Amino acid sequence: MPAPDPASAPSLSREAPGNGNASPFRPRLFRIASYRDETPDVRTFRLERADGGGPLRWRPGQFVHVSVFGAGEAVFTLASSPSRGETVECTVRAVGKVTEALRGLGEGDVVGVRGPYGTAFPVDEWRGSDLAFVGGGIGMAALRAPLQWVLDHREEYGEIVVLNGARTVADLAYKDEMGEWGAVPATRVVRTVDPGGESPGWDGEVGLLPQVFERLALAPQGRIVVTCGPPVMLHYMFLALGRMGYAPERVVTTLENKMKCGLGLCGRCNVGRFFVCTDGPVVTWARLQGLPEDL
Amino acid sequence: MSTAFDRNGSWSLDAADLRAWIGGLVGSGARVVAPAEREGLWTFRPLRSGEELALPAGFPAWSPKEFLFPRTETLFRYESSGGEPGLEDPVREDVPQVLFGLAPCDAAGLVRLDAVLGADPAYASRRALTTVVTLACDAARPECFCTTVGGSPHGEEGGDLLLVPSDGAFLLRPLTRKGTELAAGASASWAPATAEAWERARARLREVAEAVGRSPLAHGFAEGLERRFGSRAWQQVGRRCLGCSICTYVCPSCSCFDIQDEGSPGCGRRCRIWDSCTFGLFTLHASGHNPRPNQAARYRQRVLHKFSSYPLEHGGVPMCVGCGRCVRLCPAGLDVRETVERVLAEGKEPRHAGP
Numbered sequence: 001m002p003a004p005d006p007a008s009a010p011s012l013s014r015e016a017p018g019n020g021n022a023s024p025f026r027p028r029l030f031r032i033a034s035y036r037d038e039t040p041d042v043r044t045f046r047l048e049r050a051d052g053g054g055p056l057r058w059r060p061g062q063f064v065h066v067s068v069f070g071a072g073e074a075v076f077t078l079a080s081s082p083s084r085g086e087t088v089e090c091t092v093r094a095v096g097k098v099t100e101a102l103r104g105l106g107e108g109d110v111v112g113v114r115g116p117y118g119t120a121f122p123v124d125e126w127r128g129s130d131l132a133f134v135g136g137g138i139g140m141a142a143l144r145a146p147l148q149w150v151l152d153h154r155e156e157y158g159e160i161v162v163l164n165g166a167r168t169v170a171d172l173a174y175k176d177e178m179g180e181w182g183a184v185p186a187t188r189v190v191r192t193v194d195p196g197g198e199s200p201g202w203d204g205e206v207g208l209l210p211q212v213f214e215r216l217a218l219a220p221q222g223r224i225v226v227t228c229g230p231p232v233m234l235h236y237m238f239l240a241l242g243r244m245g246y247a248p249e250r251v252v253t254t255l256e257n258k259m260k261c262g263l264g265l266c267g268r269c270n271v272g273r274f275f276v277c278t279d280g281p282v283v284t285w286a287r288l289q290g291l292p293e294d295l
Numbered sequence: 296m297s298t299a300f301d302r303n304g305s306w307s308l309d310a311a312d313l314r315a316w317i318g319g320l321v322g323s324g325a326r327v328v329a330p331a332e333r334e335g336l337w338t339f340r341p342l343r344s345g346e347e348l349a350l351p352a353g354f355p356a357w358s359p360k361e362f363l364f365p366r367t368e369t370l371f372r373y374e375s376s377g378g379e380p381g382l383e384d385p386v387r388e389d390v391p392q393v394l395f396g397l398a399p400c401d402a403a404g405l406v407r408l409d410a411v412l413g414a415d416p417a418y419a420s421r422r423a424l425t426t427v428v429t430l431a432c433d434a435a436r437p438e439c440f441c442t443t444v445g446g447s448p449h450g451e452e453g454g455d456l457l458l459v460p461s462d463g464a465f466l467l468r469p470l471t472r473k474g475t476e477l478a479a480g481a482s483a484s485w486a487p488a489t490a491e492a493w494e495r496a497r498a499r500l501r502e503v504a505e506a507v508g509r510s511p512l513a514h515g516f517a518e519g520l521e522r523r524f525g526s527r528a529w530q531q532v533g534r535r536c537l538g539c540s541i542c543t544y545v546c547p548s549c550s551c552f553d554i555q556d557e558g559s560p561g562c563g564r565r566c567r568i569w570d571s572c573t574f575g576l577f578t579l580h581a582s583g584h585n586p587r588p589n590q591a592a593r594y595r596q597r598v599l600h601k602f603s604s605y606p607l608e609h610g611g612v613p614m615c616v617g618c619g620r621c622v623r624l625c626p627a628g629l630d631v632r633e634t635v636e637r638v639l640a641e642g643k644e645p646r647h648a649g650p
Contacts, residue, residue, distance in 0.1 A: 025370040069373040070560035096581030267551030
C-alpha cells in the first residue's frame with residue numbers, strides 16, 4: 001500500500017503519518033499526569049507532553065501508539081475530546097504485555113506516544129441529527145471522545161442517547177461521568193449489565209446490550225448510531241439495527257485490529273483491500289459490509 | 296555526475312572485465328552484494344573483492360531484500376537509567392550499494408517493496424543509494440513462473456543495468472541513468488557489443504522464456520479471487536499449510552514486519568523485524584480474539600494479498616514476481632500457482648463462508 005499522501009488526502013480521513021526524514025517510529029515523550037481506576041482492570045490515564053514539544057492535535061476517533069519502554073507499544077483510542085483541552089486521555093484495560101506494564105507505572109512516569117493515526121468520526125456531518133452512542137465494555141472508551149465533542153457542541157446536535165453496557169456492574173466504565181453526561185439537556189444515559197451481572201441495589205437495565213438497545217425502540221429516522229464493543233456484541237447489534245430499520249450508512253463503528261505501525265506499512269491490520277490503521281478505524285456499517293469477514 | 300544516458304550503448308565483457316569492475320567498485324567504498332556460495336548454500340553476500348565474484352552463480356535461496364529491508368533493524372535506542380527516558384536515533388550506516396547479478400524476478404521484487412516501504416525513510420534512504428545490476432537467466436528452474444506474473448527471464452523492471460550471458464561472456468546494457476553512472480568509471484576499457492552478439496543472445500533469451508513455459512494469469516484473476524473469498528477450496532488447500540512462514544522469509548516481495556522492544560525497562564532498543572501473515576500470532580488480539588483463527592484463513596490472506604487485494608489497488612500488478620522460492624521450499628508442498636488456479640476454477644460462493 002502506498003504511503004498516504006497528505007496533500008491529496010481528504011481532510012477528514014487521514015493524517016500525515018510522518019514529517020520529512022524524521023523516523024515515523026520515534027515517539028514523543030509524555031508524562032502520566034494522573035490516572036483514575038474505572039473498574040478493577042480498567043484505568044484512565046491523563047498524559048501531558050514531557051519533552052518540551054507542542055501538544056498533540058487530534059480529532060475524535062483517532063488513535064495513538066503508547067510505548068512503555070522495554071515492554072513495547074500498543075494502540076489505544078484517544079478517549080478524550082480535543083474540546084476538553086490539550087491533555088490526552090487513554091482508557092486502558094490490562095490484558096497484555098504493554099497494558100500490564102502501563103498499569104505498573106505511576107504519576108510522573110514517562111511513556112512514548114506517536115500519532116494520532118487513522119480516520120475520525122464525522123462529527124461535522126452529524127450536525128442536526130439525533131445520536132445514539134452504544135458502547136459495550138471497554139468499547140465505550142472509543143465512544144467517549146466523540147461523545148464529549150457533541151456534548152461540548154450541544155446546540156449543534158439533536159437528542160443524544162448513551163447506552164453504556166458491561167458484563168457486571170463492577171466492569172462498567174465511566175461510572176463517575178455518566179451523571180454529568182445525563183445532566184446535559186436532551187441527553188439520556190442508560191446503563192445496562194448482562195443478566196447475572198447486576199449487584200444488590202442496581203437501578204440500571206439488565207440484558208444483553210443489543211437487546212436493551214432494541215427495547216429502547218429509538219426510531220431510525222434522523223438518527224445516527226455510533227457503536228463499539230467486542231465482535232460478538234457488534235454482530236448482534238448489527239442484527240438488531242437491521243431489524244429496527246437503520247440504514248447501514250447511518251451506523252458508525254470503530255474497528256479493533258492488531259496494529260504495529262499505524263502507517264499502512266506493517267501489513268498486520270490488512271483486511272482485503274482495507275487497512276484498519278489508515279482506511280479506518282472509524283467506518284460505517286455499510287463499508288464494513290463490503291469487507292471480507294476477516295476481522 | 297552528469298554522464299549522458301545512452302540506452303542504445305552496450306558493451307561486451309568477459310569475466311575478467313566484470314571482476315575488475317567489481318573490484319573497482321569495492322575499492323571505491325561501495326558495498327557490492329552478489330550471489331555467493333557457502334557450504335553448498337547460495338545466498339546474497341557482500342563481496343570483499345572482485346575475485347570473489349562467482350561466475351556462473353547459483354540461484355540464491357533467499358532474495359536480496361534484506362539489503363534494503365534488514366531482517367532486524369533498530370528504530371531507536373532508549374535509555375532511562377538517569378531517570379527520564381532518552382531516545383537516540385540509530386546511526387545510519389548507509390553507503391552506496393550495488394546489488395549485482397540479481398535475476399530479473401529479484402530486481403522486480405525490489406519494485407514491489409518500493410510500493411509499500413518507499414514511504415519509510417530508512418528504506419528510502421538505502422534504496423536511493425542502491426544500483427541494481429540484473430543478470431538475465433540462461434536457464435529456467437523447474438519452479439520458475441515469472442512469465443505467469445508479467446515478468447520475463449530477461450525482464451528489465453527494477454534493473455539499472457542488464458547483463459546478458461553471451462557465448463561464455465556477457466553483454467551489458469544500461470537501463471537507467473544510475474546504471475550508466477555505475478559503468479562510467481570502467482566502460483572506457485570495454486569493447487562495444489556487436490549487433491550480431493545481441494542477435495545470438497536474444498535468440499537464447501527467447502528459448503529460456505519458452506522454457507519457463509508458464510502462461511500468464513487468467514484475465515480478471517484479482518477480481519475473480521476476491522469474489523471467491525468464501526470458496527471451500529481455501530480450506531481444502533490451506534489446511535495443508537504448516538504455518539512455518541518460510542514462503543514469506545524467502546519471498547522477494549513480502550514486506551510485513553513486527554515491532555518489538557529488546558532490553559530492559561532502563562536500556563534497550565526498539566526494532567523492526569520481518570514477520571509473516573501466516574503466523575497465528577500475527578493477528579492475535581490481546582483479548583484472545585483472533586480474526587484469522589485457523590491456518591487456512593492465514594494462508595488465504597497471504598495468497599489473496601499477493602494475487603487479489605494488492606493488484607486491485609496497484610494497477611493489476613501482483614505482489615509476486617514468480618521466483619518460485621516458496622514453491623521450492625514449502626515443506627508441505629504447497630504451490631501458489633496451483634492454489635490460484637484451483638480457487639479460480641471454483642464457482643462463486645458467498646463471502647461469509649470459508650475458513
